[in-house]
Amino acid sequence: MRPGGGSSDVQWCFSQVKGAMDDDVAEADIISTVEFNQSGELLATGDKGGRVVIFQQEPESKNQPLRRGEYNVYSTFQSHEPEFDYLKSLEIEEKINKIRWLPQKNAAHFLLSTNDKTIKLWKISERDKRPEGYNLKEEDGRYKDPNTITALRVPVLTPMDLMVEASPRRVFANAHTYHINSISINSDCETYLSADDLRINLWHQEITDRSFNIVDIKPANMEDLTEVITAAEFHPNQCNTFVYSSSKGTIRMCDMRASALCDKHTKLFEEPEDPNNRSFFSEIISSISDVKFSNNGRYMMTRDYLSIKIWDLCMETRPVETYQVHEYLRSKLCSLYENDCIFDKFECCWNGNDSVVMTGSYNNFFRMFDRGYQQDVTYEASRENSRPRSILKPRKISTGGKRKKDEISVDSLDFSKKIIHTAWHPLDNIIAVATTNNLYIFQDKLN
Amino acid sequence: MEVNVEARRILAVSISKLYASRSQRGGLRLHRSLLLSMVMRSARDIYHSSRESEQPNGEQPATEEPMDTNCDPKEKARLTPDLADTSADMAPGVSDKLDESDCDITEDKENLSPAKQSRKRRGKASAAPDFLPSKRARLEPGEERYAAPVGSCRLLFEGTIFYQFLLCGHKILNCAPKKFNVYIENNKLYQKNLICT
Numbered sequence: 210m211r212p213g214g215g216s217s218d219v220q221w222c223f224s225q226v227k228g229a230m231d232d233d234v235a236e237a238d239i240i241s242t243v244e245f246n247q248s249g250e251l252l253a254t255g256d257k258g259g260r261v262v263i264f265q266q267e268p269e270s271k272n273q274p275l276r277r278g279e280y281n282v283y284s285t286f287q288s289h290e291p292e293f294d295y296l297k298s299l300e301i302e303e304k305i306n307k308i309r310w311l312p313q314k315n316a317a318h319f320l321l322s323t324n325d326k327t328i329k330l331w332k333i334s335e336r337d338k339r340p341e342g343y344n345l346k347e348e349d350g351r352y353k354d355p356n357t358i359t360a361l362r363v364p365v366l367t368p369m370d371l372m373v374e375a376s377p378r379r380v381f382a383n384a385h386t387y388h389i390n391s392i393s394i395n396s397d398c399e400t401y402l403s404a405d406d407l408r409i410n411l412w413h414q415e416i417t418d419r420s421f422n423i424v425d426i427k428p429a430n431m432e433d434l435t436e437v438i439t440a441a442e443f444h445p446n447q448c449n450t451f452v453y454s455s456s457k458g459t460i461r462m463c464d465m466r467a468s469a470l471c472d473k474h475t476k477l478f479e480e481p482e483d484p485n486n487r488s489f490f491s492e493i494i495s496s497i498s499d500v501k502f503s504n505n506g507r508y509m510m511t512r513d514y515l516s517i518k519i520w521d522l523c524m525e526t527r528p529v530e531t532y533q534v535h536e537y538l539r540s541k542l543c544s545l546y547e548n549d550c551i552f553d554k555f556e557c558c559w560n561g562n563d564s565v566v567m568t569g570s571y572n573n574f575f576r577m578f579d580r581g582y583q584q585d586v587t588y589e590a591s592r593e594n595s596r597p598r599s600i601l602k603p604r605k606i607s608t609g610g611k612r613k614k615d616e617i618s619v620d621s622l623d624f625s626k627k628i629i630h631t632a633w634h635p636l637d638n639i640i641a642v643a644t645t646n647n648l649y650i651f652q653d654k655l656n
Numbered sequence: 657m658e659v660n661v662e663a664r665r666i667l668a669v670s671i672s673k674l675y676a677s678r679s680q681r682g683g684l685r686l687h688r689s690l691l692l693s694m695v696m697r698s699a700r701d702i703y704h705s706s707r708e709s710e711q712p713n714g715e716q717p718a719t720e721e722p723m724d725t726n727c728d729p730k731e732k733a734r735l736t737p738d739l740a741d742t743s744a745d746m747a748p749g750v751s752d753k754l755d756e757s758d759c760d761i762t763e764d765k766e767n768l769s770p771a772k773q774s775r776k777r778r779g780k781a782s783a784a785p786d787f788l789p790s791k792r793a794r795l796e797p798g799e800e801r802y803a804a805p806v807g808s809c810r811l812l813f814e815g816t817i818f819y820q821f822l823l824c825g826h827k828i829l830n831c832a833p834k835k836f837n838v839y840i841e842n843n844k845l846y847q848k849n850l851i852c853t
Binding site for chain 2: 297299300302304325387388390406407434435436437439456489490491493496543546549552
């Protein structure tokens with residue numbers, strides 16, 4: 210049995226790959242975030258060049274009922290531009306750090322995208338009709354001479370080619386001194402939070418000129434700083450609850466009903482460090498890079514450099530499950546420090562029914578852990594596996610001396626090929642996995 | 657001894673990373689700088705503890721000797737005993753963290769510790785640092801003085817990670833960090849070729 214969407218034997222197949230297949234990767238094309246919307250119909254990616262590309266799933270065709278629709282480009286727009294902070298003589302990168310979809314309320318779609326300093330609310334809407342037969346204007350838009358107008362008529366809406374427009378509706382700026390690492394939309398459908406290294410702000414989606422600071426861990430003297438905020442998220446259905454993770458490997462849960470400033474946590478999740486594993490780099494590898502609530506709101510998952518931990522929200526003392534992502538790297542931390550890989554911030558995600566979790570690794574590997582069957586599997590996103598509907602073969606890494614056939618030795622792993630961003634369709638067994646500049650879409654084989 | 661060598665190597669790598677991060681787009685990343693500082697502190701602690709275990713009589717000079725900018729072989733022997741003192745000095749300082757501003761030029765008004773806020777003239781024995789050098793910087797042979805525009809003081813602010821670790825690296829690695837174009841005078845770190853008038 211292989212991990213997948215639950216108890217059935219899931220086989221993952223290649224579906225699509227997006228992006229240029231050149232070996233020469235332009236830095237602007239590096240994917241920096243991936244996010245499905247709540248229905249899974251839309252898949253958004255952000256890149257280092259500040260662009261957002263949205264893919265839409267085609268409806269299932271009647272001719273091929275057992276094949277899911279493909280994802281094709283729906284809209285592309287420039288979300289953020291590089292800016293310059295003249296006061297501090299610092300460039301502000303246009304890289305999109307996070308995209309979060311708002312729950313859909315009408316025909317248009319809304320998403321929040323953020324770079325290091327500014328969050329923007331984008332409206333993506335379709336236009337497939339246009340008015341024709343104006344009284345005062347010609348067809349090309351020029352105004353008619355009023356003296357020539359003798360009759361009155363009502364313009365009619367006529368069909369046109371589908372046009373998808375993206376327009377910035379709100380810009381939430383100047384609220385963060387440090388670099389924004391997270392945004393999270395509240396289940397109240399009105400507010401959202403944004404978090405930087407030292408502070409978390411609460412915004413109303415309609416109000417751009419002010420926000421409320423709800424967490425501030427900046428010490429009075431910066432010399433006393435020992436930890437920073439690395440990620441933050443609202444609870445999926447309790448609108449008063451959010452969590453934030455730190456560089457020290459702790460997670461704090463806060464209740465906004467307790468006080469205006471949530472500096473005092475209601476719960477502190479922390480696992481004592483294993484003294485046998487102490488090294489120069491213990492602090493770095495215990496820093497949490499991502500935190501995600503489960504869909505049912507009972508658990509949360511954290512990702513640190515070497516492992517995934519699942520926490521029961523009712524138990525603060527230790528995680529209920531721990532999965533080693535690439536434990537064979539523990540003996541290589543010094544090299545990974547030198548080549549900067551130890552600073553990589555891997556993300557993680559849940560599947561729709563919280564039975565499987567997924568995260569990325571090096572050599573374009575990604576890992577899935579089935580919580581129910583306590584099984585894990587490693588797959589690779591590569592061009593070699595990119596034939597349509599080819600079944601993904603599990604990969605094995607050889608850690609001992611003797612390497613079996615088809616196993617890859619740790620020393621031959623390519624650390625420049627890493628999968629940082631992954632996303633799982635909220636309702637279906639479809640996953641999106643981002644390599645450096647390509648987006649791979651895999652789905653389970655429908656029989 | 658191996659631990660010693662490893663600690664020094666990690667320290668050297670860390671310093672170069674810290675320096676390189678100053679020029680990256682988007683400015684210094686607080687999280688990364690914090691993690692680098694933690695590694696460097698571990699390396700420094702291990703280096704010192706391994707050195708102490710190598711010296712069974714535990715000789716440590718009681719007073720801090722002034723640093724000399726000339727790193728010739730005669731001076732090197734004098735530099736080494738300073739390590740024990742400067743580590744005690746730096747213990748609170750090593751947890752200094754970068755403020756959001758560009759810390760090697762601007763003074764961080766927000767986070768001045770009480771000792772640093774006073775501008776009162778002090779005696780030579782005082783440990784309170786000056787923000788501007790009181791003397792013209794010493795030049796190496798062959799260097800010229802360049803007039804610096806007002807406000808381009810290159811005393812690297814003592815409260816920064818970068819300052820502390822260049823100082824630490826200088827002492828532990830026993831070399832003038834020429835790569836970073838800095839020198840040390842009166843236990844302060846200066847960048848060459850720019851002076852304050």
